[in-house]
Amino acid sequence: MSMQGSVLAVGKCLACLEFMLFPVWRGIRAGSGVAGGWSQGWGRCLRWELDSPDQKARLPVFDYPVWLVLSRGGRAKLREVCQRGRGAIRLPTEMLSIKLPQLFDIHQVPKVFREDNIISGYRHPRSSALDCVLSSFQMNNETINIWTHFLPTWYFLWRFCVLCSTMNFLTDSYTWPLLVYMLLICIYPFTSSCAHTFSTMSSESRHICYFFDYGALSLYSLGCAISYGYYVMPDCWVNSWLHQHFVPIAIGNTLFCTSLSCYSRFLELQFPQRSKALRTGAFVVPFIFDTVPLFYRILLCCSGNCGLTDALSSYCYHLLFAFLTCFLFTAHFPERLAPGRFDFFGHSHQLFHISAVVGSHFQMEGVIADMMSRRSWLVAHGVTPSFLGTIGALAVSLILNLGIIGVFSAPLLWKPCHSSNQPHTSPCECKEQ
Numbered sequence: 001m002s003m004q005g006s007v008l009a010v011g012k013c014l015a016c017l018e019f020m021l022f023p024v025w026r027g028i029r030a031g032s033g034v035a036g037g038w039s040q041g042w043g044r045c046l047r048w049e050l051d052s053p054d055q056k057a058r059l060p061v062f063d064y065p066v067w068l069v070l071s072r073g074g075r076a077k078l079r080e081v082c083q084r085g086r087g088a089i090r091l092p093t094e095m096l097s098i099k100l101p102q103l104f105d106i107h108q109v110p111k112v113f114r115e116d117n118i119i120s121g122y123r124h125p126r127s128s129a130l131d132c133v134l135s136s137f138q139m140n141n142e143t144i145n146i147w148t149h150f151l152p153t154w155y156f157l158w159r160f161c162v163l164c165s166t167m168n169f170l171t172d173s174y175t176w177p178l179l180v181y182m183l184l185i186c187i188y189p190f191t192s193s194c195a196h197t198f199s200t201m202s203s204e205s206r207h208i209c210y211f212f213d214y215g216a217l218s219l220y221s222l223g224c225a226i227s228y229g230y231y232v233m234p235d236c237w238v239n240s241w242l243h244q245h246f247v248p249i250a251i252g253n254t255l256f257c258t259s260l261s262c263y264s265r266f267l268e269l270q271f272p273q274r275s276k277a278l279r280t281g282a283f284v285v286p287f288i289f290d291t292v293p294l295f296y297r298i299l300l301c302c303s304g305n306c307g308l309t310d311a312l313s314s315y316c317y318h319l320l321f322a323f324l325t326c327f328l329f330t331a332h333f334p335e336r337l338a339p340g341r342f343d344f345f346g347h348s349h350q351l352f353h354i355s356a357v358v359g360s361h362f363q364m365e366g367v368i369a370d371m372m373s374r375r376s377w378l379v380a381h382g383v384t385p386s387f388l389g390t391i392g393a394l395a396v397s398l399i400l401n402l403g404i405i406g407v408f409s410a411p412l413l414w415k416p417c418h419s420s421n422q423p424h425t426s427p428c429e430c431k432e433q
């Protein structure tokens with residue numbers, strides 16, 4: 001059943017005209033005061049439509065509200081029928097259906113909102129917050145983007161809760177790197193799904209939403225660095241210079257990554273290629289840095305210096321999906337092969353979300369496996385996570401990154417452009433200068 005075509009309606013007017021065609025249920029509010037008011041309308045509606053007396057006798061008379069679910073094409077039918085029945089039951093059409101927000105084509109929305117090779121399914125560029133929430137239940141070009149990060153949020157939260165019940169995150173300092181990592185692995189998909197939901201409130205909100213999305217991703221890279229620094233470092237690198245400076249450098253990386261990715265949004269309209277390159281670079285740098293210890297361990301393994309542990313095979317899958325994620329992000333595959341074909345299902349951004357989440361899942365498995373199996377060795381070699389090096393680092397980085405987002409958002413909030421409410425007139429493009 002298409003979501004666009006389906007309308008949940010409280011309507012007796014339709015039931016009396018077409019009740020042979022649609023399933024009818026007894027309303028949940030049957031018997032309440034509301035129902036009493038409605039039954040009058042029902043009776044009038046019946047009289048209005050069925051003027052031959054012998055026919056009337058065969059029809060059942062309901063004195064409670066009736067809920068109808070209409071399938072494809074139902075909305076048009078409902079509107080038509082209710083236009084006819086309007087006078088009879090004295091109810092505006094709007095009251096009979098929950099209106100889903102209208103969708104637009106690429107040419108009808110301002111440039112900032114356009115996405116290459118996505119032709120249709122755009123939401124109104126000045127949607128209200130409620131419309132944005134409603135639109136996540138309607139099929140548009142962002143629906144799958146929203147859900148492909150909203151559902152994984154719950155998956156990671158569930159994994160986090162299970163870990164909470166088996167580990168002592170409060171007092172066992174050895175678990176703190178994992179605590180930080182788990183917090184961030186829950187936060188980044190949630191932020192992203194919120195960003196995709198609320199990005200069409202205005203062009204300013206679009207930028208600010210994605211600033212937060214980038215900020216959450218770059219904090220996630222810090223979570224990776226903290227957990228890698230404490231659990232994943234190859235044996236021979238433990239207590240080296242790199243090991244001792246791993247987390248501080250990673251904090252620097254988050255600042256670099258957030259600033260550069262936010263800045264890249266301002267170049268998007270004038271220099272789309274440069275903007276994309278900068279943004280990709282902004283995320284690739286912390287990724288490469290975080291992954292250096294992992295690469296080294298995998299290399300060691302390939303040269304026969306280790307047994308292939310569970311953790312290491314998880315990391316291999318993680319890297320595979322990480323490369324796929326990067327490829328999808330940069331290549332805009334598959335929609336570039338068939339523009340307009342993947343507007344709703346299967347465009348690169350959805351695949352990018354899925355691949356990122358699957359990659360994170362394998363990474364999490366690897367980190368947990370390493371953490372459990374290397375504990376005694378790591379503790380014996382003096383690796384004891386400090387509060388400052390884990391939760392402190394997260395707090396510092398969080399504050400600094402929020403500051404950066406604030407700096408980038410301020411000009412957008414102070415100089416709002418007053419574009420009209422119509423999606424196709426005076427595109428809001430103050431970010432171009």
Ligand SMILES: *[C@@H]1O[C@H](CO)[C@@H](O)[C@H](O)[C@H]1NC(C)=O
Nearest residue numbers: 113115118122123141200349
């Ligand atoms: C979907 O549409 C919105 C506007 O409603 C646009 O800003 C966004 O870039 C589109 N997203 C994708 C992935 O096509």
Ligand SMILES: [Zn+2]
Nearest residue numbers: 145192349353
């Ligand atoms: Zn996204």
